[in-house]
Amino acid sequence: MHTLTPYLLLSAGLFCTGLIGVMLRRNAIILLASIELMLNAANINFVAFWRFHPSSEDVSGLVMVLFTIAIAAAEAAVGLALVISIYRHYRTTNPDTLNELKG
Amino acid sequence: MWFEELLISIKASMVLLAPEMVRPLVSALLSSMPILMSFGGLFAMVTLLERKMLGRIQNRLGPNRVGPFGLFQPVADGIKMLTKEDIVPHSADHLIHFLAPLILLVSAMLGLSVIPFGQKLVAVELEAGILFFFAVGGAAELAVFMAGWSSRNKYALLGALRAIAQMISYEIPLILSSIGVLMAAGSLSLVEVVQAQAGGMHAWYIWTPWGFLGCILFLIATLAEVNRSPFDIPEAESELIAGHMTEYSGFKYAVFFLAEFVAMFAMCALTATLFLGGYHAPLPILSFIPGPFWLFLKLILLVLLFIWIRGTMPRLRADQLMEFAWKFMLPMSMANLVATGLWIALDGGVLGWILSAILNGAAYFGWSHLLSRASGVKPRVYQYADDPQTHA
Amino acid sequence: MNLLLTIIALITLASAVAAICLRNLVHCVLCLTLSFAGIALTYLELSAEFVGFAQVMVYIGAVTILVLFALLMTRGGKELHLRSWNPGHWLTGLGAGLGTLGVLLVGIFHSKLREVTPLDTKDESVHALGNSLLDTYVLPMEALAVLLTVALIGAALLAMPERSRPGQTFRKVSSTKEGPVKD
Numbered sequence: 260m261h262t263l264t265p266y267l268l269l270s271a272g273l274f275c276t277g278l279i280g281v282m283l284r285r286n287a288i289i290l291l292a293s294i295e296l297m298l299n300a301a302n303i304n305f306v307a308f309w310r311f312h313p314s315s316e317d318v319s320g321l322v323m324v325l326f327t328i329a330i331a332a333a334e335a336a337v338g339l340a341l342v343i344s345i346y347r348h349y350r351t352t353n354p355d356t357l358n359e360l361k362g
Numbered sequence: 363m364w365f366e367e368l369l370i371s372i373k374a375s376m377v378l379l380a381p382e383m384v385r386p387l388v389s390a391l392l393s394s395m396p397i398l399m400s401f402g403g404l405f406a407m408v409t410l411l412e413r414k415m416l417g418r419i420q421n422r423l424g425p426n427r428v429g430p431f432g433l434f435q436p437v438a439d440g441i442k443m444l445t446k447e448d449i450v451p452h453s454a455d456h457l458i459h460f461l462a463p464l465i466l467l468v469s470a471m472l473g474l475s476v477i478p479f480g481q482k483l484v485a486v487e488l489e490a491g492i493l494f495f496f497a498v499g500g501a502a503e504l505a506v507f508m509a510g511w512s513s514r515n516k517y518a519l520l521g522a523l524r525a526i527a528q529m530i531s532y533e534i535p536l537i538l539s540s541i542g543v544l545m546a547a548g549s550l551s552l553v554e555v556v557q558a559q560a561g562g563m564h565a566w567y568i569w570t571p572w573g574f575l576g577c578i579l580f581l582i583a584t585l586a587e588v589n590r591s592p593f594d595i596p597e598a599e600s601e602l603i604a605g606h607m608t609e610y611s612g613f614k615y616a617v618f619f620l621a622e623f624v625a626m627f628a629m630c631a632l633t634a635t636l637f638l639g640g641y642h643a644p645l646p647i648l649s650f651i652p653g654p655f656w657l658f659l660k661l662i663l664l665v666l667l668f669i670w671i672r673g674t675m676p677r678l679r680a681d682q683l684m685e686f687a688w689k690f691m692l693p694m695s696m697a698n699l700v701a702t703g704l705w706i707a708l709d710g711g712v713l714g715w716i717l718s719a720i721l722n723g724a725a726y727f728g729w730s731h732l733l734s735r736a737s738g739v740k741p742r743v744y745q746y747a748d749d750p751q752t753h754a
Numbered sequence: 755m756n757l758l759l760t761i762i763a764l765i766t767l768a769s770a771v772a773a774i775c776l777r778n779l780v781h782c783v784l785c786l787t788l789s790f791a792g793i794a795l796t797y798l799e800l801s802a803e804f805v806g807f808a809q810v811m812v813y814i815g816a817v818t819i820l821v822l823f824a825l826l827m828t829r830g831g832k833e834l835h836l837r838s839w840n841p842g843h844w845l846t847g848l849g850a851g852l853g854t855l856g857v858l859l860v861g862i863f864h865s866k867l868r869e870v871t872p873l874d875t876k877d878e879s880v881h882a883l884g885n886s887l888l889d890t891y892v893l894p895m896e897a898l899a900v901l902l903t904v905a906l907i908g909a910a911l912l913a914m915p916e917r918s919r920p921g922q923t924f925r926k927v928s929s930t931k932e933g934p935v936k937d
Contacts, residue, residue: 261756264868267797269763272771272859274785275851277815280774282847288824289779292786296770297794297818302809307843310800318882324805326882327899333905335817336763339824346828347915358838459783489880492805500815504787507822511780523826528820533815550804550880 266307271299287342287352291335298331365652366480368441397474404658405623406436412669419673437705446612452610455512462509463610463617469501470621473628480641480653491552492544495632496537499587502625503529506596506606509618513609518534521605525596528586531684532593535691536583539576539721540701545638546710552632556640565719566639571719572702579695581664582642586687588622589670592675595683603746624682626668627661634660689733697725759799777824787818804880833914 273296280293309320331347346352373392380388409424417424425432450459474638476491478484488494490686503526510522544550547558547569559565567573586593597605633642638660641653678686701718709713769788776782790813797806862868887895 260873261879263870264862265756265759265763266796266800267862267865268859269766270913271862273793275855276770276774277765277856277921279847279851282850283844284774286779288821289774290830291769292783292821294775294812296773296786297896298790299790299809299813300782303793303796306797306800306802306805306892309802310872318879318886319890321802321805321879322886324802325808325887326894326898328808330904332812333818333895333902335820337821337912338907341910343824343827344912347894348880352929354829489805490807491803493811497807497810497815500811503819504814506786509820511822511826518828523823526823530816530819638804 263307263311266303270300270303271308273297273303276356285353285355287345287354288339290354291338291342295335298327302327363481365654366482371481371743374684375400387735389733391500392566394397394475397485398471400622400658401627404627404662406440408627408662408665409439409619410435412672415669416673417664419528439506440463440616443613443616448612448614450610451514451609453514455514455597458512458559459609460614460693462512462606463506463621465612466502466505466509466621467617469498469505470628471624472498474624474631476552477554477628477631477635477657478640479657481726483641483654484553487553488551490550492540492555492632494547495552495628496533498548499625500533502621509610510606513606515609517603518606518608521596521602525606526592528589528596528687531687532583533693535579535687535695537586538631538692539579539698540636541584542572545702546570546573547698552640554633555643556635559639560642562642562646563639563644566637566642568637570705571715571722572698572705573637575694575698575701575722577633579691580633581667581699583691584626584633585668585671586683588626590626591672592677593683594677594681597723597743605752626665630661630668631657634665635727677718690729693729694725697729700720701725756799759796762792762795762799780822783818783821783825786821787814790814790818802879804883836848 277293277296277300281290282297284290284293305320305324305327309318312320342352345357349357351357373389376390376392377385392708413435414424414432414720425435428434428438473495475485476494477489486494487693506525506529510518510520510525519698543555547555549555549558559567561567568577585591589596596602597607602608607615610618634657641657643649643651643656645651701721705714705718706720708717769785773782773785773789776785790809794806794809794813797809847871902928
């Protein structure tokens with residue numbers, strides 16, 4: 260009755276939603292948010308595998324999730340700071356229009 | 363103990379009355395009902411108390427017309443709020459405008475569920491109770507943003523952004539100053555934190571050097587976190603009308619007000635739990651009086667302190683507020699963590715006590731000296747008031 | 755099927771889909787928040803208390819607020835449409851996304867892991883987690899602390915307003931000449 264399948268399905272669905280979001284949206288901030296969604300989808304798998312792991316002492320799945328959360332937060336901070344400074348320069352957050360190397 | 367046993371047996375017998383299917387639900391309802399009711403009542407009393415006390419501080423009487431000594435003033439206020447027209451701006455985002463006060467209230471109420479009111483009186487006993495408290499507190503920032511953004515009003519948006527910046531900045535020293543207690547108690551569970559302070563007043567964490575500094579930092583951060591004066595910049599009437607609450611009226615405004623007070627009660631209860639021994643009596647002889655009484659007593663004393671501060675201190679400027687958080691509170695709470703570590707490493711003996719006191723004192727005096735030198739602010743010189751000529 | 759989990763999963767997925775479809779960007783981010791909350795509930799359903807609360811604290815309390823601030827600072831509320839209609843682009847995007855979903859589904863339904871049953875209880879996860887963080891994983895954690903500090907300082911530096919240094923002319927991008935820029 261209680262199996263791993265629903266968690267894996269949820270995770271796969273979220274991952275693909277995030278992927279489509281990255282490919283179809285045209286605002287850099289929403290792109291970053293979609294990437295966060297994909298990272299979270301991977302995290303669900305880590306927690307589910309931890310729960311279904313036969314050993315009761317091993318917590319490496321949870322540790323991995325904590326590290327991912329911290330790195331995702333750092334990534335969001337730096338990424339959004341970059342988007343803001345790009346916006347100050349070019350007055351746009353559409354990644355398609357940022358196609359020249361000149362500052 | 364008898365009081366808790368009584369409450370628990372009443373609850374157990376009431377749960378047994380319900381049909382088998384809904385028993386978990388009834389049990390949860392019965393656990394949360396006393397919290398909701400007692401804090402709703404406390405809210406009404408504290409609004410009156412605040413107005414009375416502010417009145418005394420400002421040399422006037424305060425509300426004294428409705429009922430004896432103005433005791434029914436909260437009822438009159440409630441009726442006024444309920445019967446007022448509920449205005450929603452035409453261009454507002456209606457759903458978000460409606461949801462914001464609810465989310466704020468729910469997040470404030472949820473924090474109360476992990477506070478232990480007695481040895482066995484805790485609504486939800488969580489292994490990571492304090493983390494839950496801070497996590498649901500984080501939802502308040504989102505609610506404030508929703509209120510400010512959905513109103514389509516410049517004042518509301520500016521007030522919300524200020525409030526969020528302030529809450530995020532002060533959340534860091536808030537959490538850092540509570541970590542010392544968690545280190546000493548060796549647990550994230552609030553139940554175990556309180557049990558570590560059993561046995562009378564001397565066991566409370568506020569009597570340790572790190573606990574003392576931590577408690578003061580925690581209280582200051584609490585003031586900022588719940589937007590109380592002198593940190594009530596988000597709602598500074600003279601600049602921003604009422605901040606994120608500008609476009610709310612009638613009952614929704616009352617819900618905001620209620621949420622703010624409940625958040626303050628929750629933070630005060632957490633302060634009492636972390637530093638002031640929670641539900642424990644100050645002296646072991648007095649422990650025949652039930653635990654909830656002591657917790658509420660400490661809570662109300664802290665609320666009185668907050669009202670006193672509100673009546674005394676002028677409001678800070680927005681940039682002063684942020685500088686205070688990042689340049690003073692944050693380094694202080696970091697130094698406090700080191701002092702806590704020292705105290706724990708020396709097993710809390712006399713040497714540990716002295717060393718952590720020296721460390722904290724050095725951090726406080728040294729850092730504030732450096733900061734005041736760097737800021738270049740000199741003691742104020744009065745041109746006329748201190749002139750001996752005029753006195754003569 | 756577990757009823758609670760089904761409800762949580764449906765809400766999470768629906769709000770994630772809404773987050774990438776809605777036109778108003780603030781609505782997108784609010785839906786994304788709901789999705790993060792659903793993920794946190796999934797962790798709690800898996801009895802991973804600490805990670806669930808950490809998820810709420812970091813994502814709902816910090817990352818979402820950061821994204822909303824960034825949106826307001828870049829006037830993001832004005833982007834009212836998705837990518838301009840370009841069938842090739844849309845087909846590639848949707849195709850790649852759905853293709854990945856298909857591959858993942860095939861992998862999931864062919865895996866033997868699906869028959870694994872969980873242990874009845876996994877208690878004391880907070881204590882075990884704390885011990886292993888300060889024991890086995892202490893070096894990665896220190897590295898993570900350095901990373902977070904660097905990210906904090908770097909983000910603050912990047913987002914600081916550009917100042918013209920002496921002897922350097924600052925090219926100001928004027929928005930008055932071109933009028934409001936359309937994305």
